Every structure is written in C-alpha cells, then in structure tokens.
Amino acid sequence: MPQSQINLQSMINAFAAEGWGTVALNDASLYWGGSYDITSNWGAPHKAHRDGREIDISFARAQNPVSISKQNDFYDKFCKSKKVHIPFSILHHYVRVPHFHVFLEKQQACFKSEH
Amino acid sequence: MKFIQFIRFVLLAPGLCLGLAHAQDSAVYDTQQNLWKLYYQDPETSQWVNKTYEARTAIRPTIKSRIFSNGIPFSYQYTVRNQRGAKQNISVISIWGIPLVYTIPNLPFVTANAKTDPETEDKQQWVQLEAKKKFETGVVQAPRGWSAGLRVDEKEGKTSFVWTPGLKDTDSYGVEPGRSQSGFAVLRPELPGVARTYLQGRIAEPWGLDGLPETLFWTAKVDEIEAQDYLLVPVLAPVIPVPNPYNGAELARQLKAHVQTWLKYGHINADLLTRLNRQFDVLIPALDIGNKQAARAAVRAMRKECADRHPGLTDEKIGEDDDDHDAQAMPRMPVQRAAAPALAIDRVAARALAFDLRYLMERMDAGQ
Numbered sequence: 001m002p003q004s005q006i007n008l009q010s011m012i013n014a015f016a017a018e019g020w021g022t023v024a025l026n027d028a029s030l031y032w033g034g035s036y037d038i039t040s041n042w043g044a045p046h047k048a049h050r051d052g053r054e055i056d057i058s059f060a061r062a063q064n065p066v067s068i069s070k071q072n073d074f075y076d077k078f079c080k081s082k083k084v085h086i087p088f089s090i091l092h093h094y095v096r097v098p099h100f101h102v103f104l105e106k107q108q109a110c111f112k113s114e115h
Numbered sequence: 116m117k118f119i120q121f122i123r124f125v126l127l128a129p130g131l132c133l134g135l136a137h138a139q140d141s142a143v144y145d146t147q148q149n150l151w152k153l154y155y156q157d158p159e160t161s162q163w164v165n166k167t168y169e170a171r172t173a174i175r176p177t178i179k180s181r182i183f184s185n186g187i188p189f190s191y192q193y194t195v196r197n198q199r200g201a202k203q204n205i206s207v208i209s210i211w212g213i214p215l216v217y218t219i220p221n222l223p224f225v226t227a228n229a230k231t232d233p234e235t236e237d238k239q240q241w242v243q244l245e246a247k248k249k250f251e252t253g254v255v256q257a258p259r260g261w262s263a264g265l266r267v268d269e270k271e272g273k274t275s276f277v278w279t280p281g282l283k284d285t286d287s288y289g290v291e292p293g294r295s296q297s298g299f300a301v302l303r304p305e306l307p308g309v310a311r312t313y314l315q316g317r318i319a320e321p322w323g324l325d326g327l328p329e330t331l332f333w334t335a336k337v338d339e340i341e342a343q344d345y346l347l348v349p350v351l352a353p354v355i356p357v358p359n360p361y362n363g364a365e366l367a368r369q370l371k372a373h374v375q376t377w378l379k380y381g382h383i384n385a386d387l388l389t390r391l392n393r394q395f396d397v398l399i400p401a402l403d404i405g406n407k408q409a410a411r412a413a414v415r416a417m418r419k420e421c422a423d424r425h426p427g428l429t430d431e432k433i434g435e436d437d438d439d440h441d442a443q444a445m446p447r448m449p450v451q452r453a454a455a456p457a458l459a460i461d462r463v464a465a466r467a468l469a470f471d472l473r474y475l476m477e478r479m480d481a482g483q
Binding site for chain 2: 002005009010013014017018019020045066067070072073074075077079082092113
C-alpha cells in the first residue's frame, strides 16, 4: 500500500505542524493480514483494520490530549478542509478509549463517533 | 382474486399514508435561534429523532487587506475583525480558491522503488515532505495561537490559504466579538487580484451534520445547509502571475482575464466592465507595439473609472497598498443582495486594479 504509506507520512507531518509530539500509531494490520478480532465476535469495532489502509492514533497514550474545549477546533482543522484535497480522513472517537481512526485511502468523510 | 387485492389496498392505503405523513425527513432553519432543526430516522436504531445544528454564520466579519513590498515577494497582510453584536467567535478563515498550484523550487524527487528499496524510498518521502512543509511555512504565516496551511486541490488547479486556532488550551479560540486579530500573512510574487475569504463561527459541535442518513434527501439537504453555512469577505490576494521573462502585454492580458471573473461574484457591474474592457483593448496592443502614449492614456482612463467611484483611493507609494478600508461580508442570500447598495466596482477590486496598473506603468517606464 504505497499510497497509504505516503498519506500516513503526510498526515504525521500535518500533526507535527500542529505541535504534536510523538504520534502513537497502532493496529494498521496483523502481520499475516486477517481480522483483528478484539471483541471475539468477528465483527465491529475493529473489523476494518485489515490491510494497512486504516489505522488508529491514540492521543492519550502519546500524551497529546485533545481537551474537550479544543475538540471542535481539531475537527475543524482536519475535517473542514475535506472539500479540498487531503489524502486522509479521520473518525473522531472522544468517549471510551479516546483515539482517531484514520482512513488512509478512498474514504473522504470525517465523522465524530459517539463510541 | 383481483377484487381481494383491491380490498386489501383500500384497507391498507390510509394506514400507509398516515405513516408517511408522520414519518417524514425534514430540515427547517429557525432564524430566531440560528438553528437547523433536523428530523430523521436514525440509520442504526431506525428510531425517528430530532436533532439541531447551530448555523456558523452568527459572526460579523470585516477584513482589512494590505500589501507591502520591498521588491519580490509581496507581503499580503490581513486583519480580521469580528464586529460587536456577533454571537460566535470567528474560527475558520480561508482565502479560497486561488487559481494556481505553486511549483515548489528544487523539490527533491522520490526515485527509489518502494518494493525493492523501501528504506531509501521512505527517507526520500520524508525529505520531500520536509521540503513541502518548508515551502508552506515560507508562504503562509499565522499569528500566535493560530496555525496556517496551504490546501492544494491539484485536480481543480486551486490553492487556499487556511488559518485555524491552535490545539493547545492556551492557543486562540477564534476572533471574539468586538475584537480584531492581525498577523495573518501570505508572501507571494503574484500581483493582487480579488479573492474571497471563507469565514465560519466557532460552535460547540461542528460535527452536527455527521451521521445523517445517506439518502438522496439528506445528501442534498446537507449540501444545501453547508452552502449557506459561511460568510465571504473580498480581499486582495496573490492571483496574477507576472510573466517571466517579463512581457507587459501578456501581463495586461492576464489582468483583463482576471477582471472578467469579478462580474460573477458581484465585484463589478456589467456597464463598468464593458467600459474597462474597451480600455484593455487599447492597452494590450499598445503594450505589444510599444506605444507608450496610448498605453498611458488607457491606464489613466481606467484609474479614473476607479477613483471616480471611490474617493480617496490613491496609490502614491510604489508597490504598496495600505488603504484603510475594511471589506464587509458579501451579501449571499437573494434578500441580502436586493438590500445591498449597487456598487459599480467593489473598493477591493478597484484597489487591485489600481495597484496592478501602476505596476504595469512602472515596468513600462523602466523600459520593459
């Protein structure tokens, strides 16, 4: 997935430009591919992490907290420009285990998830 | 058999109609509360739900745009004001759709093959990204507490300058009502034209339009809401490339082509555009054959058209425009357009034209 890799690098650069330190990435793909069955039901919530095109970014783990008062600014920054070319889009999870689910290819929408 | 089907239809039809009448998608704008009231069937739960989305237009922006130069590049500087009476901070500022994609000088190439030599390819990608970032920070600059970026749409051949508040708690939360913020800047060698700045207010839940059903109705409705969900303010922006090697007639042609775009956005009326075009049609051939007298006369006539409509419009300092004018938001709704005063030419447009014509004359007098 060279395009995913290029887009991931571009995204990390965009985060760095916003003053983020370490970007904690996880669960792009299992070594031999296949489903991440983290809930033992072969379904959601991790079923899309299959082949390196979708990846999680934990902002708590890398000590880059996005405070509640700044979540809307973050959303604007990385989602308002969705109508012009950006090589990735982000699903915002702010509740249970705060992280971003990043679509590195194809997906063009940005969402905030209640989960 | 047919009779039984008919009886079934007669018995079921009222029920179906009632069901449809009750459960109908809707999106209604409440002008008093500045809210969109949305009613829809949740795609996951199938329940009918009410939701609101706060429109992001409860702002009262003005923008002062100025140009300063000590040669090339020009420094375009912007001060954004949110007038008293606004209900939201201004948090999205984007000079939109500059019809250029910049060539980054000495951009390092990625030559390694990702499959056969992934490490080298990875390094080259990072080097290229760093070069792009360095270029970006040299072009668009932000005041403290804000961040700036270039958004490039290569397919459309357009670039936007985007400013948003930083992500640290100590960073800006947008331009508050009754306050102004300076320090938004763009450094580019292109001459000024008119562009529009896209502005939105800061709301608690900008994701309010997420998760609506993916139906034709909601796709069209979200587009409709988003199309009304911002204000536009005209600004001076780097739009007109100076030909290299320099060619005055070619520059005048590009200026004329840019001026034609003003009619669509309401920066000029058709009558004045026709009058300016008559002068361009004298100026361009005059520059082509080096007839300085005819070129000067055409430029004088065009500058008079601008100055007659905007008293106090001067361009005494070479390569500078520091007019004190604050551009207001453009009328976007038909009602607003009808109420707005009919201007022959917007002051920002008049300033851009005066600046560019002075530049043309300076270069002509310098023998170019």
